[in-house]
Amino acid sequence: MVIRSLELHHFRNYRQLQVEFGPGLNWLHGYNGQGKTNLVEAIAYLCNLESFRTRKTQQLWYSEANAARMTALLEQQQVLRRVQIILSTRGRQVWLDHAPFQRTSEYVLSFLALSFTPEDVALFRGPPQERRRFFNRIISTLDPVYFRHLQDYTKVLAEKNAALRQRQDRQLSAWNQVLARTGWELIQRRAAFAEQLLSHLVELFRMATGRPEQLSLRYHPAVQCSDAEQLEKMMEEQRDRELHSGYALIGPHRDDYHLFLDEKIDRDFFSQGELRVTNLSLKIAINQLLFSNYSLHPILIFDDLFSELDAQVSQRLLGLFAQLQNQIFVTSTTRPEKLDTKSCSFQVVQGQFI
16 A cells, blocks of 8 residues: 555644655654654554544644644555545544545555554553554454454453443353354464464564564463363353453453563563564564565554664664565654665655655
């Protein structure tokens, strides 16, 4: 996928902007506070229908306005699509090819951006629900069947939790049966995803850093079971505890993921620099997995990428970017002395492109 052009009206510090991008590397440089991150935030929102910085929509429009609008021409599999999104106090409105589009889940599986930001350092030190949310989105893009099972599981889990809060146990066995069946599918597919990603992750970490350690993503299911029947039995055994607590205690809604360098786990032993470069390697590995399995090329966004990376890693990454077939957006306070001839460079000054 390639964003050919973008128009912003009253988005963050952009009162009005119209810009055309190149299909390869787009380098956005300028002093801090000029709007580089705001621009790539708009690109990410255009693709994912969510910001990587905030969940408060009212923070996304210009302070003196009461709404924001973004319009883009996207090229997807040689087809040009027009997307327009309006954010206001009335909520979010999405138009695709001039027609209102209501199916959010279908949209976010069709248009995808992978972003790497300074906030990503906290992903593997923060709460597990953030990691589940991130990987649910990625696996759903790779595996539409996973997405359907996830929707079913989430819906039934909400029904079960409502029954538990009201101390109604008559339907718990029926809920557990469905949760066990769909939950077992989620467990299997999550494990398969982590296994598929491993070879890409090992190779890309070594290419990016030159270090000998093996980087791996390990999936940690909340319960160890061999099939759906055993999972259902374990849920039934927790009936009294769940009625007492008022929510479901067993199932893949409590799973987790962690990064390892050899046997060193992220949350306890990674330095700040290691958290950055391993998260970066993870995003590029996911990109390679999307390409190798489905020939998908998501938009890649790297915000403030080189601020804490040494010169050797930075040079390796630029070489790696030149090999990718994605459209890439990088923000930085400086512009490299040498850029590939296919790259585009933009200077951002107070919400304007120079």
